[in-house]
Amino acid sequence: DTEVTQTPKHLVMGMTNKKSLKCEQHMGHRAMYWYKQKAKKPPELMFVYSYEKLSINESVPSRFSPECPNSSLLNLHLHALQPEDSALYLCASSRAGDSPLHFGNGTRLTVT
């Protein structure tokens, strides 16, 4: 069982849809992350929030919009995605600094 909870587990959306991925942790961690993972590739960093402020954006296209409403919650808003955006989207949290990341179970996204 993971202490980082992601919803939904699976999501199928059309290219004109708007949807959101949600992530929640109750470990008191102050850093939260979004990663994207394609099949047989390592996770790729998208965004980092540290103390609820966006600290890293890895040049992610604007069709992905992160939001951190509070220290426990992280959202990823999706709009006008492309089929190549289909992937496993992973949320993670850490105590910040050089602490290890703890991952949620991920959301499997398919864009049709």
Place this chain on the structure above:
Amino acid sequence: QKEVEQNSGPLSVPEGAIASLNCTYSDRVSQSFFWYRQYSGKSPELIMSIYSNGDKEDGRFTAQLNKASQYVSLLIRDSQPSDSATYLCAVIDSGGSNYKLTFGKGTLLTVNP
């Protein structure tokens, strides 16, 4: 571009053998190193953290770090079929005030019964 290099494998070992997984990294100032295990279709799971030179043991797992050689390894003793997974080496890149975890491409391990 700071890099983390791993042999992609696949690495195949018989049940009960020692599996040895290796990783090198390019950034000399890196201080924090992790090994994650990822089963097919699942998310990465942290199995070891190591911050100082030398060995760190946890059950059947031993992580070894050599900062002078920029090398970190993971040994799995008494390998079991349930250890079959992709093992990801990860290194913290502390550029300025931001801490970024960079993954290697992963080594696929198969333990044969």
